[in-house]
Amino acid sequence: MQFHHHGYVTGDPYVRPAAGYGVDRPAELPDEVDVLVVGSGPAGMIAAAQLAQFPDIRTHVVERRAGRLEMGQADGIQARSVETFQAFGFAERITAEAYRITEMAFWKPDPDRPEHIVRGAVPPDDPGGISEFPHLIVNQARVLDYFAEVAANAPARVRPDYGLELVRLTVADDPGPGAYPVTVTLRHTAGPQEGTEHTVRARYVIGADGAHSAVRQAIGRRAVGDKANHAWGVMDVLAVTDFPDVRTKCAIQSHDGGSILLIPREGGFLARWYVDLGEVPADDAGQVRATTVQEIIARANRIIHPYALDVRDVPWHSVYEVGHRVTDGFDDVPADLAGTRTPRVFLAGDACHTHSAKAGQGMNVSMQDGWNIAWKLAHVLTGRAPESLLATYSAERHVVAQDLIDFDREWSRLMATPPEDLPDPTYLEDFYVKTAEFPCGFMTRYQPSMIVSGTGHQHLATGFPVGKRFKSAPVERVADGNPAHLGHHARADGRWRVYAFADAAAPGEPSALGDWAQWLGTAPDSPLLRHTPADGDPDAVLDVKVVYQQGHGTIEHTAVPEVFRPRVGPFDLVDYEKVYAADPAHDIFELRGIDRGGAVVVVRPDQYVAAVLPLTARDELATFLAGALLPA
Ligand code: FAD
Numbered sequence: 001m002q003f004h005h006h007g008y009v010t011g012d013p014y015v016r017p018a019a020g021y022g023v024d025r026p027a028e029l030p031d032e033v034d035v036l037v038v039g040s041g042p043a044g045m046i047a048a049a050q051l052a053q054f055p056d057i058r059t060h061v062v063e064r065r066a067g068r069l070e071m072g073q074a075d076g077i078q079a080r081s082v083e084t085f086q087a088f089g090f091a092e093r094i095t096a097e098a099y100r101i102t103e104m105a106f107w108k109p110d111p112d113r114p115e116h117i118v119r120g121a122v123p124p125d126d127p128g129g130i131s132e133f134p135h136l137i138v139n140q141a142r143v144l145d146y147f148a149e150v151a152a153n154a155p156a157r158v159r160p161d162y163g164l165e166l167v168r169l170t171v172a173d174d175p176g177p178g179a180y181p182v183t184v185t186l187r188h189t190a191g192p193q194e195g196t197e198h199t200v201r202a203r204y205v206i207g208a209d210g211a212h213s214a215v216r217q218a219i220g221r222r223a224v225g226d227k228a229n230h231a232w233g234v235m236d237v238l239a240v241t242d243f244p245d246v247r248t249k250c251a252i253q254s255h256d257g258g259s260i261l262l263i264p265r266e267g268g269f270l271a272r273w274y275v276d277l278g279e280v281p282a283d284d285a286g287q288v289r290a291t292t293v294q295e296i297i298a299r300a301n302r303i304i305h306p307y308a309l310d311v312r313d314v315p316w317h318s319v320y321e322v323g324h325r326v327t328d329g330f331d332d333v334p335a336d337l338a339g340t341r342t343p344r345v346f347l348a349g350d351a352c353h354t355h356s357a358k359a360g361q362g363m364n365v366s367m368q369d370g371w372n373i374a375w376k377l378a379h380v381l382t383g384r385a386p387e388s389l390l391a392t393y394s395a396e397r398h399v400v401a402q403d404l405i406d407f408d409r410e411w412s413r414l415m416a417t418p419p420e421d422l423p424d425p426t427y428l429e430d431f432y433v434k435t436a437e438f439p440c441g442f443m444t445r446y447q448p449s450m451i452v453s454g455t456g457h458q459h460l461a462t463g464f465p466v467g468k469r470f471k472s473a474p475v476e477r478v479a480d481g482n483p484a485h486l487g488h489h490a491r492a493d494g495r496w497r498v499y500a501f502a503d504a505a506a507p508g509e510p511s512a513l514g515d516w517a518q519w520l521g522t523a524p525d526s527p528l529l530r531h532t533p534a535d536g537d538p539d540a541v542l543d544v545k546v547v548y549q550q551g552h553g554t555i556e557h558t559a560v561p562e563v564f565r566p567r568v569g570p571f572d573l574v575d576y577e578k579v580y581a582a583d584p585a586h587d588i589f590e591l592r593g594i595d596r597g598g599a600v601v602v603v604r605p606d607q608y609v610a611a612v613l614p615l616t617a618r619d620e621l622a623t624f625l626a627g628a629l630l631p632a
Contacts, residue, residue, distance in 0.1 A: 007570070014150075017155065018155060019055035021058050022155045022157035029164070029186075032200070033203075034203045036184055036204075036206070037062070038166045040069075040144065040160040041210060041363075042143060042349065042366045044063075044209075045144050046084075046088075047373060047374040048148075048160070049158075051156070051377065052152075052154035052157070053492065057382070061151075061161065062164040062166065063162050064163075071141060072143075073363075074360070075140065075263065075272060076360025078439060078440050079126065081367055082134060084492075088146075090150065094136070094138060094143070098134075099136065101136070102124065102125055103124050103249070104123060104249045105121075106250070115305060116306050123429060123433050125436075126436065126440065128436065131471075137265055138266045148160065163188055163189050164188060167187050168184070169183070169214070169215060171219070171332055181203070181344050182201065182203070184199070203344070203381070204381075206348055206373055207347045208349050213351035215345060216352065218345075219345050221327045221328060221330075221347060224327070229280055230279055231278065231288040231291075231319060232277055234273070235314050235317035236315050237273060238312050238313040238315070241309045244307075246264070247271075248264065254302070256302075259415050260273055260300060275300045276299075276303075277319065288321065289319045291319045293317045296319075324356075325354050326353045326398070327352040327401075330369075330394035331393065333394075342387045348369035349362075349366030349370065350366060352369070356408055356412045359407060361408060365404050369400075372396060375605040376390055379629075384541060385630060389450065392450065407435065414428050444608075452466060453602075453612075453613075453620075460594065460599035460612055461592060461601055465609065466609050468608065468609055470603045472487025473586065474586040476581045476583050477577060477579070479576035479577070479579065481552050486499070495543045496541065496542050496604060497543050497602070497603040498545070498600065499603065500516060500546045500564075500600055503596070506550060507548070507559040507561070513546070513615060521562055526622070528563070530632065544564060544578065545564065545579070546561075551584055557579060610624070
């Protein structure tokens with residue numbers, strides 16, 4: 001972590017100095033804001049944490065709840081989310097308090113005594129090493145706490161306004177430039193002003209207000225998909241049991257078709273039991289939701305026979321039926337006007353996709369929605385990118401949501417299918433292992449657009465697929481020989497990363513890298529010069545790093561081209577953390593299939609690979625970035 005370049009920092013470096021709007025942030029919600037985030041769930045809070053990094057953006061969050069979430073629904077945190085937490089600076093802390101999933105046990109009926117369950121396969125959770133980050137279980141409320149801390153400690157000092165709900169929203173037809181086209185009516189749900197209304201005008205609104213989204217209704221979007229026809233009881237319990245795998249994630253299928261998903265929880269002792277309540281008749285009219293916790297416990301006991309569950313305390317339980325639905329668009333621009341109008345209102349998270357909880361995806365996908373729209377809004381509001389960037393939000397995230405619905409529908413169906421009706425006895429665990437990349441959060445692959453290039457040069461770095469998230473790898477820092485993980489330097493600060501992987505020549509010798517660096521640092525058509533504000537640090541928009549093939553001990557830092565040793569901050573200090581060398585024990589060139597002739601890998605602010613190019617493709621790099629970013 002770097003923090004002294006603006007002067008000596010004596011306190012907690014995670015508490016950044018307030019700046020811009022954060023200095024005199026009004027205590028009351030003002031009448032005009034740049035971004036209004038509605039809802040402080042995972043989608044809303046990651047958006048707030050990202051936007052809070054931008055001191056000149058007036059971001060406000062309104063939340064119906066009177067205060068902090070005490071007990072959340074979600075608890076499964078996929079590795080992609082932990083990677084995201086790392087970018088926001090709290091992966092280590094949350095990992096320390098979480099439960100870590102390392103394997104999953106599949107229980108099924110004993111073929112000799114079908115009324116008894118027996119343990120089947122116990123595959124590892126991440127057999128292929130998809131990520132260096134773990135799969136965690138931790139309460140959603142804690143995730144929100146961490147994002148709230150990041151937002152409050154960031155330059156714009158964003159804190160949710162609790163006890164305020166959105167009741168109406170309208171978008172003006174023809175907003176002029178710089179206008180506030182979205183009018184939002186809010187009502188106080190708590191406190192001395194309870195019941196009174198307040199109107200706010202916003203440039204943009206993020207509707208992160210959950211499955212019953214008022215924002216979605218206001219912009220006329222519809223949730224499309226099947227209705228729920230299967231119910232589950234879920235309970236967090238403190239219990240005593242002779243079931244041997246109570247501290248392991250389990251999928252349990254009994255002989256009569258009843259099934260359980262068992263998730264051990266953080267802090268020990270506590271476990272979450274998802275208990276199948278079966279098909280719900282069409283004329284049920286929600287009666288299944290009246291199922292008592294005693295009935296859920298009794299059913300759990302029948303499913304895990306011959307074992308017994310003696311429940312001592314139930315801190316939380318619920319009955320839910322969730323259909324598989326996705327909204328017909330994620331912003332307020334109708335399909336026939338796409339590309340002709342700037343979207344002003346965006347839906348994120350459960351507001352635009354709902355599905356079952358059993359694949360543990362909702363919170364995870366919602367956070368990626370929130371991050372995706374937040375960095376794009378920040379780019380547009382700070383003048384870094386054209387408004388057309390905003391249309392890519394719906395285009396990218398709608399596909400992800402549909403993939404999620406399809407995956408979850410299949411996983412839910414398999415979980416609820418009696419084992420004897422599956423094609424073979426190991427079908428469920430085989431599906432789990434085969435599709436592991438999806439629930440880990442790494443299947444997302446964005447299609448070519450103004451921020452994702454084509455794949456014409458993919459062969460130069462096969463381990464960094466264009467459109468997928470940048471899979472980090474170990475390297476060594478040249479300045480001090482420290483082991484580092486290249487991707488872990490990419491913080492959620494809204495910057496693009498440009499990684500130059502060197503050809504074989506050493507620094508100082510004639511090389512393709514040297515020519516590229518000279519061009520990037522000085523040429524009139526350099527994208528670095530074009531997109532960096534005159535009063536900003538040289539890495540304010542494009543964070544350029546180099547990775548050499550030689551061991552770090554053979555590289556003289558001062559021989560490295562200057563573009564990789566930028567001078568930053570008011571003291572013009574040299575940044576020593578841009579120059580890396582391959583780690584001989586885990587050579588990034590080998591691990592990620594990088595051509596020994598060198599390559600350039602461009603990564604978006606949300607860690608997705610935007611382009612892979614040869615060191616010689618200067619025009620292509622400049623043209624690609626000119627399509628994504630405005631001149632400074
Ligand atoms: P929410 O978390 O629903 O947040 C929306 C917020 O908006 C709320 O705080 C609400 O109070 C507020 N709000 C609503 N209306 C208004 C309004 N009009 N004005 C102002 N504020 C408003 N997902 C996982 O990834 N992993 C899991 O393990 C997992 N387990 C789950 C278990 C259960 C039992 C359930 C039901 C869900 C589970 N999920 C899980 C799904 C996950 O909880 C949701 O997908 C996630 O919370 C969605 O986040 P969100 O920010 O979109 O919405």
